Amino acid sequence: MGIAYSGSEIVHATFAAGSRAEAITGLHAALVQAGWEWVSLADGYKYTITSPQDLKAKMTLRDTDKYLGPGVSKDNPAFDIQFMSFDETRQGPVHWLRVASGRTLQVVANICQMFVSRPGVTADLAHVACGGVPWVPVPLPGSECTIERGNDIETTEAWWSNGDVHTMAGFWTVRCFRQSFMLGYPATYAACRNGDLLTSPGDATGLLRLIPYAQQQSWPFYMNPSPITRLFNDAPLRVEPLLAWGASGKQGPDGKSFARIKGQVWDAFWLTEQRTVEDIETMDGSEWINYTYENDVRGSRLGCLYLLRETAGGGPSGGLGNYAY
Numbered sequence: 001m002g003i004a005y006s007g008s009e010i011v012h013a014t015f016a017a018g019s020r021a022e023a024i025t026g027l028h029a030a031l032v033q034a035g036w037e038w039v040s041l042a043d044g045y046k047y048t049i050t051s052p053q054d055l056k057a058k059m060t061l062r063d064t065d066k067y068l069g070p071g072v073s074k075d076n077p078a079f080d081i082q083f084m085s086f087d088e089t090r091q092g093p094v095h096w097l098r099v100a101s102g103r104t105l106q107v108v109a110n111i112c113q114m115f116v117s118r119p120g121v122t123a124d125l126a127h128v129a130c131g132g133v134p135w136v137p138v139p140l141p142g143s144e145c146t147i148e149r150g151n152d153i154e155t156t157e158a159w160w161s162n163g164d165v166h167t168m169a170g171f172w173t174v175r176c177f178r179q180s181f182m183l184g185y186p187a188t189y190a191a192c193r194n195g196d197l198l199t200s201p202g203d204a205t206g207l208l209r210l211i212p213y214a215q216q217q218s219w220p221f222y223m224n225p226s227p228i229t230r231l232f233n234d235a236p237l238r239v240e241p242l243l244a245w246g247a248s249g250k251q252g253p254d255g256k257s258f259a260r261i262k263g264q265v266w267d268a269f270w271l272t273e274q275r276t277v278e279d280i281e282t283m284d285g286s287e288w289i290n291y292t293y294e295n296d297v298r299g300s301r302l303g304c305l306y307l308l309r310e311t312a313g314g315g316p317s318g319g320l321g322n323y324a325y
Contacts (some may be wrong), residue, residue, distance in 0.1 A: 002240065004135035005308075006052050006266045008035055008111035012289065012309040014119060017103040020079045027107060027116070028061060034109040036170040044079075046198040048086070050134040051266070056086040057159035059131070066096060068126055068165070076100075081116075081129045083161035083190060088195040092190025095163030098126035108289065108307045110267050115291055116308055117178050122277055122293045124164075128178045131161030131190075132245050134263030157193065158209060158263050160243060162189040166200070177292060177305065178277075181210035181270075191245035193262050198248045206246020206257035210265075213272050214237050226303065229272045234304040237271040238283065241265040241305055267308035275304050286310050 011034040011164060015026025015062065028045055031100055037048045044062035060082050068076035078096035086090070097105065097116060105127070113132025118124055136155040164176040166188050174187050183189060190210045191198045213229050242264050246257030265295045269288070271281070277293035288306040 003269055004240070004264050004266050006110045006112065008052070009033065010267060010308050010310045011107070012307075013099070013109075014104055014106045017097070017099045017105045018101050020077060020099055023097065023099050023105060024061055024063060024079055027105070029107055030107050031061075031114065034114070035111040036109075049112040049133055050165075052089045053136060055112075055133050055136065055155070055158055057083060057133050057157075058086055058088060058113075059083045059161075068096060068098060075164060076125065078126050081131075081161075081163070083131045083159060085157060085159070085192060085195075085197075090192055090195065092131070092161045092192075093163070093188050093196075093199060095129040095131075095161065095188065096126045096165050097129055098124075108291070108309055110308075113266055115177075117291065120278060122179055122283070123173065125173050126163075126165045128164040128176045129161070130163075130177055130250070131159070132266070133159050135266055137255070137261070137264045137281045158193045160189070160191040160245070162187075162208060164188070177210065180292065181212045181302065181305070183207045183209060191243075193260070197246050198245050198257075208245040209259055210305065211242040211244060211261065211271060212272065213237060236270045236271050238271055238306075241268045241270040248320050265307075269302050269306050271306055274302075280309075281306055 011030050013030040015023065017023035017274055028125040031047060033282050039047050041062060043064060044060060047059045048056060049059065050056050062080045064080050066078045066080060067074050068078050076098050078098045081095045081097065104119060105116055106119050112286050116128065118127035121127060136158050164173050164178065166174040166186055175183050178241045186200055187207060188200045191208045231237060242261050244259040244261045246259050275290050277290055279290040281288045287309050289309040291307050292304040
């Protein structure tokens, strides 16, 4: 495999988030520029996203007059993002993004995915929402392999989402892809393949995750430096950002649901060393921006997620681009 280039327009935009209306207007403009189809709602917008492999999902962007507390206070106003299946029967959790005077947010988006964050910030209440339709590594309906092997490898639906706010005990921050390849437990996410929707908290062994390309760390993490995977000349690898998650039902002899690779983030690569957030890499003549930075002793010191940030042209011509030899 290689980098999954969408071939679509890439939008990296910063927008004002001083109020819900201002933030929704700014994010909507960026998503429309990236090619998202949309209809108006009474309190926002509903989008249909379609991947280059013709897999579909939907997302809503709404102002539901939400406040993130504490209690019934009018502190921390926020707007809502929610991903769901194309037929809207399977819905992920709501991800909230907080607004405040002088606040800005940014988004990196293509035709079927988006990554929202607060520039330069990795730990804050309600500043992360990401998700979309991934590239899927299995044959699509009608392919020769599908005909030969049957429906066990046929992918008709795949989508995911992740945010940094959990509501188990009020509103509090949980780990997300802005901070690590591995979500915490509990976490706020959705991951769906072929009608099987896994949502938080789910089973810890089946949590949505990126594959870090690294050896297992021993405990305690802070006394054992992360075994970074490198090339012979000590350079980090730039590899596929594979997405994995478990099934909604318990599986396996011990009654757990284990994460399995289901897809790959479009227009992105995983770098096997830690870099500062918003670091810019140049590869294949294009600029890529680092979305992930670890803010504690676990996780993404094993690497970070870089997103293509060009204003147009999303890669060679769509499909997989080879970057290894």
